[in-house]
Amino acid sequence: MTRAAQKLLxxxxxxSRQIADLEDELGVKLFNRRPLPLTLTSAGQYLFEQAKEILxxxxxxxxxxxxxxxxxxxxxxxxxxxIAMQRIMNILSNIIQDYPTVKVHILSGDYEFAxxxxxxxxxxxxxxxxxxxxxxxxxxxxxxxxx
Numbered sequence: 165m166t167r168a169a170q171k172l173l174x175x176x177x178x179x180s181r182q183i184a185d186l187e188d189e190l191g192v193k194l195f196n197r198r199p200l201p202l203t204l205t206s207a208g209q210y211l212f213e214q215a216k217e218i219l220x221x222x223x224x225x226x227x228x229x230x231x232x233x234x235x236x237x238x239x240x241x242x243x244x245x246x247i248a249m250q251r252i253m254n255i256l257s258n259i260i261q262d263y264p265t266v267k268v269h270i271l272s273g274d275y276e277f278a279x280x281x282x283x284x285x286x287x288x289x290x291x292x293x294x295x296x297x298x299x300x301x302x303x304x305x306x307x308x309x310x311x
Contacts (some may be wrong), residue, residue: 165202166232192205194207194211196243210255221286235265236265239288240271240286241256241281241289241290242289243271243278243290244272
C-alpha cells in the first residue's frame with residue numbers, strides 16, 4: 165500500500181481511507197488484508213478487470229473521435245488461433261497497406277473471451293469458428309466448399 169501511495173503521490177493513510185470508502189460504497193472487500201503481500205479478493209479482481217475494460221474503451225473512443233483522416237484509427241479484433249487467421253491476416257495486410265493510419269490490434273482468446281470483448285465494445289470484430297448465435301451481431305457464414 166505504501167508503494168502504491170508513493171506512486172500516486174498521496175499519503176498511505178489517505179490511500180487506505182479512499183480504498184475503505186470505495187469498499188463501503190460497493191459493499192464488498194477489495195483486498196485480502198492478511199500479512200504481506202496484499203492481494204485482491206475475487207471482487208477486487210473483478211473490479212480491476214472491469215476498470216481495464218473501461219479505460220481501454222475510453223482510450224479507443226477518444227482516439228476515434230480525434231481522428232481526422234477519412235479511414236484511420238484503431239481496429240481491434242478478438243480471435244482464436246486457427247488456420248482461419250491466415251485469411252484474416254491477408255485481408256489485414258491489404259488494409260494496412262491501403263490505409264497506413266489504421267492500427268490493427270489482435271487479441272487472442274477463446275469464444276467466451278471474444279464474445280465478452282465484443283459485447284462490452286472493446287473490439288470491433290470477433291472471429292469465431294463454429295455454430296454460434298449472437299443476436300446483436302452480424303455474422304458471415306461459410307458452408308462446406310463455399311466461401
